[in-house]
Amino acid sequence: MKTDQIDIRVGRRSGAQKLLGLCAVCLAALCMPLSFTGPAVALPDIARELGGSPLALSWITNAFMLCFGGFLLVAGALADRVGRKKVFLAGVVVFIAASFSLSHASSIVALDLLRALQGLAAAAALSGGGAALAQDFEGAAMTRAFSCLGSSFGVGLAFGPILAGFLIQHSGWRSVFAGTAAIGIVALVLATLCMRDSRDRAATGLDWPGAASFTAALALLTYAVLRAPDSGWSSPSVLGLLACAVVLFGAFVAIENTVHRPLLDLSLFRYRRFIGVQFLAAAPAYSYVVLLVLLPVRLISIEGYGSLEAGQIMFAISAPLLVLPMVAGLLTRWFSAGSICGVGLVVAAAGLLWLAQCPPAHSAVAIVPAMFIIGVGVSLPWGLMDGLAVSVVPKERAGMATGVFNTTRVAGESIALAVVAAVLAAFAETGLRDATAGASLPPASQALSEAAHWLSLGSVGEVSRLLPGLDHAALLASYGRAFSDLVYVLAAITLLSAVMIFSFLTRARPAVSTHLGGADSVAE
Template structure:
């Protein structure tokens, strides 16, 4: 008689959750830390401003371009195996970044780090989908959202202190140590799982999609600096469209495609992808544009700007977990749409203030935005894997994460272009320079380079330029508020009835309830 394999213990499930949370914590550290360190990196390794942007862009390019393939690999070859490979690659590249001696090798290691992050993140979410079910899964995924919140709220502050005390290399050492801890926990407790119906990786689909998304991401990253009419940007976007067309054509002819296009017939699946992109306009763009506004236009210190940003991100520390608790009484669709409406109200409220560094005035709208985004943030990862059979959770996690990362990159490019257009409109009323020069100045101003914009506008005082930038930013916040309202309506329409707490639980339910209480 063959004995059945014993089920994993409660402790094993919770340690798996801890390992995935630690891997998730490295994501915001990898986004915010290097961005803060660019000045220090430039002093030691040299390089132009454009070359230094690849410290950030190289990570985003490989991370966003590899997520879908990473999810498919996890379903095919095993979630634990791919998770260990990804976390190990991330930790190895962090060591390389700590020891690097040139800017070129730093960019190369950042690209490798992005690949490792994609492998670990997509496979980690898929592994959680196998370990938890029902309401337990909702709470488990809400902890992922809370982990992101901790990284977003305190990551910039911690990385700033490390750079000041130990140098910029310390931030990569920190990320590597967190990765090694996740690696050890996963190797000890995570159980292996894979899609039993997988017949092999759809390599043509994986390569064509990765090419398409990489070209799109590269084009979106290059557009704010080079302009949307740049031959390079146009060529990248056209190449991306051609690669996407090739991907869709290949997937329709493949028996076991990397992306099952028939899923887009189901409203809930479409709604999850809309939910993935919604925070980009409601929250993520503020994480990039608000510090530029505070430091460049209002002249506050980086430390003061950090205090303002903390008011925006502090609710993410606990409220994503509360969102999972609220699913006992409300559907995830209602909570997500309601949270986005709160964000929209906060954005409109914030647009009423011409000076955003006056924290005694802007504290409440910033907190309202943070509270609003925390509700969908704590639910959307769980929703992503709940709308497909759990055997294909890796594919679902890859699609969702790809939509989120690509949506953020595109949102930053589009919002940057809109801010430049609004600023150009304001400057046209106070300056008489040629339209071409005015457009160039507006593009520099939208990137936070007000001094460079002022050099192109002789006779225009810095105060007038700063006021014009602030007015354009206020109008931008109003537009973002409207976009967020529309996103909330789309999410409510497509996700009706999705994500309500289910009676199905796992053996880890009592322990998870205790951990979340």
């Protein structure tokens, strides 16, 4: 590490201070999955109280994910430039304020806007915290620290649905947001007392044109995918949004190739392992993350479980993340990280194929084993990803590294959620059309399309209102076929991701580099 490039605000620090700083970052990281899984479990209750169209309800999840993913790259660059602790603390403070405001939201529009603000704050906290950890720990200690960070996500994902179900059942859906704010306060106190501030003194300013073009491109792409089920993929509005997104992504690449201190160092894409890490970042979106939204809707709205019961069932898919990320870290003594990650994705694909065989008529006992296998598969790469992300860049650019990796991960998740919602609605529309084909007065195409959107959200009552001639058994069968077809698609994507991981990340064992030249050691 080039000591003249790091501005350290605090002198020599004890091991206890470093560990408490790690705890602060892990607690903040714990809030992220809670902010994701909690609203997914609360969605039916939110819809009943605040109403809203299918598109407005989908933004409860997508507003958070889009702003989270779109701002991570900017937040990482800001952390390197103005100070990692400053960015972390600012993010946690805004996150706490947004969470408390969400617990008092009076309309679906206010809820969506506050979720967007919460996503921006979460991006700042995660990028600043991850970059700070890379300055406090080195070598094997850094690997263990980032394994703890990954395990914190695992704890949030494992207990998030159960906690949300308990809070909803006893205190209503608003308490879900108040709970994350309380955790954020603890993280804020620990970080204020124990975290040191540092920055990259070689940084001269933020690449605002690059930041604006990238964020706008990502927003337009996600919005186009969300609009597609309503307007059609070939509609002028969707095609126009997609075209604008492509132009802005092109502008972003052009800007990054010309500015002195780019938001994203495109030269890193020369290295195979850096490319492989980005594939790895996006892979869990289709094998795991989308299920955290789809399965609570199925369990509560389609199969009739209560919020607490659904949360308990969801524990099966996330419980492995409590232990296996640490186990994966230990396995790197004997196997390459790429091999472990690839095998994990193959296991997750097998679990998805099993899940596809379980229609809604099955009991929870039938789907729990499939969910558990998916969780086991995803847990193997989960604890290795963050450490790999910072191993291919100079230490003083750790904020950029975590920003790129987490942007790929979270932006991939937001796009995956939008794509999966569109595909599920399309499959549901096909099923509903087949189910109503024999009716004396077949429903209009617009009614079928709207009913399919509501069915993808689990709103059986709205579907029955739009298609009054459709009996309940046929409705459930239509949903079951659509869900199974979608899971088959997810399994295929997961297997393809495993092939890419084996190709890019298994030629050499990972090594922690402290300079750009060191990336060669992990590239080929």
